[in-house]
Amino acid sequence: MKKIKKFKNLEELKKAIDQQEASRKREKKKIIVVSSGTCGQARGSLKVIDALKKAIREEGLKDQVAIRITGCHGFCEAEPNIIIYPDRIFYQKLTPPDVRTIVKETLVEGRVVEKFLHRDPLTRERAWYENEIPFYQKQKRIVLGDNVFVDPTSLLEYLAIGGFRPFIKAVTKMKPDEIIQTVKQSGLRGRGGAGFPTGVKWEATRRAAGNPKYIICNGDEGDPGAYMDRSVLEGNPYRVLEGMMIGALAIGAREGYLYVRDEYPLAVRHVTMAIDHLYQAGLLGDNILGTDFSFDLHIAKGAGAFVCGEETALIASIEGRVGEPRQRPPFPAQKGLWRKPTCINNVETWANVPLIILNGADWFSSIGTSGSKGTKIFSLVGKINNTGLVEVPMGITLREIIYDIGGGIPDGKAFKAVQTGGPSGGCLPASMLDQIIDYESLTAAGSIMGSGGMIVMDEKTCMVDVAKYFLNFLRDESCGKCISCREGTQRMWEIVSAITEGQGKPGDLELLEELALATKEASMCGLGQTAANPVLSTLRYFRDEYEAHIYEKRCPAGVCKSLIRYAVIPEKCTGCEACKRACPTGAIQGTRKDVHLILYDKCIKCGACLEACRFEAIEAQRDEAITIVKEVKP
Amino acid sequence: MITMKINGVEVKAEEGWTVLETAKFYGLEIPTLCHHEGLTPYGACRLCLVEIGEGPRAKLVSSCTYPAEEGLVVHTDTKRVVQARRMMIELMLSVAPYSKVIQDLASRFGVTRMRFKIRNEECILCGLCVRMCEEQMDGKAIGFQNRGYQRKISTPFDIRSEECRLCGGCIYICPACQLRCQGPQAETAICNACLTMEPTCLDFYDELQCWMYDAGRCGTCVREKKA
Numbered sequence: 001m002k003k004i005k006k007f008k009n010l011e012e013l014k015k016a017i018d019q020q021e022a023s024r025k026r027e028k029k030k031i032i033v034v035s036s037g038t039c040g041q042a043r044g045s046l047k048v049i050d051a052l053k054k055a056i057r058e059e060g061l062k063d064q065v066a067i068r069i070t071g072c073h074g075f076c077e078a079e080p081n082i083i084i085y086p087d088r089i090f091y092q093k094l095t096p097p098d099v100r101t102i103v104k105e106t107l108v109e110g111r112v113v114e115k116f117l118h119r120d121p122l123t124r125e126r127a128w129y130e131n132e133i134p135f136y137q138k139q140k141r142i143v144l145g146d147n148v149f150v151d152p153t154s155l156l157e158y159l160a161i162g163g164f165r166p167f168i169k170a171v172t173k174m175k176p177d178e179i180i181q182t183v184k185q186s187g188l189r190g191r192g193g194a195g196f197p198t199g200v201k202w203e204a205t206r207r208a209a210g211n212p213k214y215i216i217c218n219g220d221e222g223d224p225g226a227y228m229d230r231s232v233l234e235g236n237p238y239r240v241l242e243g244m245m246i247g248a249l250a251i252g253a254r255e256g257y258l259y260v261r262d263e264y265p266l267a268v269r270h271v272t273m274a275i276d277h278l279y280q281a282g283l284l285g286d287n288i289l290g291t292d293f294s295f296d297l298h299i300a301k302g303a304g305a306f307v308c309g310e311e312t313a314l315i316a317s318i319e320g321r322v323g324e325p326r327q328r329p330p331f332p333a334q335k336g337l338w339r340k341p342t343c344i345n346n347v348e349t350w351a352n353v354p355l356i357i358l359n360g361a362d363w364f365s366s367i368g369t370s371g372s373k374g375t376k377i378f379s380l381v382g383k384i385n386n387t388g389l390v391e392v393p394m395g396i397t398l399r400e401i402i403y404d405i406g407g408g409i410p411d412g413k414a415f416k417a418v419q420t421g422g423p424s425g426g427c428l429p430a431s432m433l434d435q436i437i438d439y440e441s442l443t444a445a446g447s448i449m450g451s452g453g454m455i456v457m458d459e460k461t462c463m464v465d466v467a468k469y470f471l472n473f474l475r476d477e478s479c480g481k482c483i484s485c486r487e488g489t490q491r492m493w494e495i496v497s498a499i500t501e502g503q504g505k506p507g508d509l510e511l512l513e514e515l516a517l518a519t520k521e522a523s524m525c526g527l528g529q530t531a532a533n534p535v536l537s538t539l540r541y542f543r544d545e546y547e548a549h550i551y552e553k554r555c556p557a558g559v560c561k562s563l564i565r566y567a568v569i570p571e572k573c574t575g576c577e578a579c580k581r582a583c584p585t586g587a588i589q590g591t592r593k594d595v596h597l598i599l600y601d602k603c604i605k606c607g608a609c610l611e612a613c614r615f616e617a618i619e620a621q622r623d624e625a626i627t628i629v630k631e632v633k634p
Numbered sequence: 635m636i637t638m639k640i641n642g643v644e645v646k647a648e649e650g651w652t653v654l655e656t657a658k659f660y661g662l663e664i665p666t667l668c669h670h671e672g673l674t675p676y677g678a679c680r681l682c683l684v685e686i687g688e689g690p691r692a693k694l695v696s697s698c699t700y701p702a703e704e705g706l707v708v709h710t711d712t713k714r715v716v717q718a719r720r721m722m723i724e725l726m727l728s729v730a731p732y733s734k735v736i737q738d739l740a741s742r743f744g745v746t747r748m749r750f751k752i753r754n755e756e757c758i759l760c761g762l763c764v765r766m767c768e769e770q771m772d773g774k775a776i777g778f779q780n781r782g783y784q785r786k787i788s789t790p791f792d793i794r795s796e797e798c799r800l801c802g803g804c805i806y807i808c809p810a811c812q813l814r815c816q817g818p819q820a821e822t823a824i825c826n827a828c829l830t831m832e833p834t835c836l837d838f839y840d841e842l843q844c845w846m847y848d849a850g851r852c853g854t855c856v857r858e859k860k861a
Contacts, residue, residue, distance in 0.1 A: 480785030
């Protein structure tokens with residue numbers, strides 16, 4: 001590993017940035033960018049990189065081609081993918097043998113290999129270049145976009161994209177109050193979920209009595225299916241650290257903590273490395289680059305409790321106590337870490353700060369709606385063609401995200417709902433697709449912005465089952481301090497579970513609503529106050545599904561195992577025996593070319609036959625064996 | 635001195651007082667369970683909920699942990715508060731139906747039904763014993779284990795703690811496991827033997843402190859509603 005050069009003063013740092021930028025512009029080599037975040041590595045990017053290196057060596061292209069291993073670019077569906085610069089040819093879903101072909105064809109012969117190009121799931125058209133892919137076209141990637149240009153383990157690469165220019169600007173040209181004013185004017189709001197104006201928080205911390213002051217980066221991302229913060233920390237750790245340095249400068253903090261969960265090994269590794277590099281380069285420590293500003297950064301590793309994303313619980317966790325929230329006020333800005341004024345912001349919030357300082361408040365506030373400025377990263381997952389991280393300007397509609405960027409629902413199924421904001425968020429139905437996305441309108445619709453999870457569900461999803469899933473998550477992740485949250489989520493889960501098992505009674509929905517409201521009202525922290533959202537929003541938009549479960553003992557989506565049975569549709573069955581082979585209990589009878597039959601006493605309702613059948617000849621029917629309760633619908 | 639308003643009355647609080655302490659000082663009763671004067675406030679039982687603020691931004695907070703603030707507007711017995719409180723009692727009953735303290739609370743607040751399946755744990759995890767052991771007895775022999783629905787109170791590694799001196803402080807202070815109510819049977823969960831009065835009140839009066847702890851159930855406060 002190359003030793004990092006220590007910068008003596010700001011001038012030297014500036015010179016280094018200029019040099020790096022210029023040398024990147026002069027660069028004649030072709031650059032192959034390999035996306036290798038956690039998602040890429042899981043899909044085999046490390047093997048692709050090895051194969052790529054080998055192929056380049058064998059073809060003797062070592063002097064003409066360079067490889068840049070970066071963090072996730074966001075298009076997780078297409079992992080592992082490579083982009084060949086300067087043309088920006090985008091190849092996706094590669095395996096090591098494919099790489100050999102690409103090196104031979106594209107790098108040596110100069111031809112594009114059609115079959116590895118991206119194909120749009122709806123139009124079936126191939127896109128040659130990265131910027132032609134519909135997934136990227138409607139995005140505005142001010143935070144994530146740089147992941148492509150930066151090797152997250154190299155400080156010099158970060159300097160080459162103009163990194164630390166914002167810091168230099170802040171430290172030389174701006175007074176702390178000016179920095180706060182700029183952040184305030186930009187309209188940046190907390191990206192962790194609550195959407196509190198960042199500048200106001202900074203100011204409150206700066207004005208608060210007490211020294212020393214602390215800043216914290218909240219990287220305790222715990223929503224199921226959400227990984228925005230992880231990708232930012234993995235792909236561009238210096239950007240976050242620079243944001244924190246600027247924040248420390250503005251707030252007057254001498255020390256900062258970066259709280260990241262230990263389940264993110266790559267993020268922890270990259271951030272640790274980045275902090276190390278900054279110390280070596282003299283960008284952290286006492287009197288940074290000869291200025292009056294001193295700043296130390298520590299990493300605090302979280303053990304994965306969801307509740308530790310709540311700021312007071314997070315502070316308790318850093319202090320070494322049990323991760324339990326406490327009543328606010330006093331707010332962390334008044335009494336936070338070790339009872340000192342503390343400013344906590346989310347990873348994405350910190351990552352936005354250098355951009356605002358560099359480009360000005362007006363640039364930032366020109367993006368977005370009147371109340372919500374800038375962009376937001378969402379992790380678009382679930383039943384969607386283009387799974388991945390999308391960074392969109394505030395004010396975009398759900399329809400644009402799901403259909404234009406996400407490429408719609410796979411297998412031609414119909415859209416049913418989208419769950420935003422993680423377990424504390426809500427499910428929005430198809431009628432809300434034209435809903436614009438900002439903090440206020442999502443709250444009004446019964447969901448929340450949250451940290452940016454976005455789970456798309458198709459018609460084969462049972463909303464009662466979804467509510468059960470999230471309640472199960474919450475009853476486990478509630479810290480258990482308040483009875484409202486601990487017993488509230490547990491009892492809600494019990495009621496909803498009973499409904500999915502066909503044990504629902506009239507009056508359950510009213511009790512559920514009453515309980516949900518009490519949980520929301522009586523709980524101390526944000527977890528409990530939003531824990532009822534999955535129930536309340538599904539009850540609001542999908543009440544008929546709950547009613548079908550309770551009064552008709554029927555699961556309209558055919559998901560709840562206790563209420564369905566699988567049956568063969570004789571007209572469609574071709575007798576291919578695919579389901580018979582798939583059945584783990586031998587519950588399917590029938591010979592080749594004969595209509596098959598499912599034996600109900602042997603069937604364990606695993607759904608393997610449904611998956612195996614290519615003719616849609618297996619159907620989830622209402623289980624007639626279940627008796628309907630006598631009471632009629634009120 | 636901090637000036638604030640509780641139930642429409644202007645009150646003064648000392649620096650560092652909580653809303654609960656202020657209300658108690660003025661003789662306004664707010665029910666509590668996990669609160670004890672000799673222990674640090676914890677805010678687990680949610681019985682001491684009060685409504686603070688006005689209009690759409692009004693919210694419920696636990697008065698035992700909320701500091702008195704200049705200009706704070708507090709209501710102790712609004713419909714919203716009482717409804718949440720009743721649900722908390724119902725939830726507590728479902729896990730500790732034999733506790734006399736909780737049964738009495740149910741009677742006082744007119745909780746006449748319990749709609750959840752009884753899961754008798756004889757513990758509502760109010761944390762009084764944990765704080766008693768640590769703060770008053772200097773023992774730290776017991777603590778919370780796990781989180782969420784699996785949370786329980788136990789000694790480290792579930793074996794007898796060497797720190798425990800068998801002082802009995804935890805049992806003395808426990809509202810659930812010691813004082814057994816003789817009334818209820820397991821099937822009914824609620825005895826309501828102590829419930830003697832029927833509600834006669836016509837409406838809730840947000841500005842009024844009900845001395846029966848229950849926004850006018852006794853009927854003595856019936857009066858013309860303010861225009």
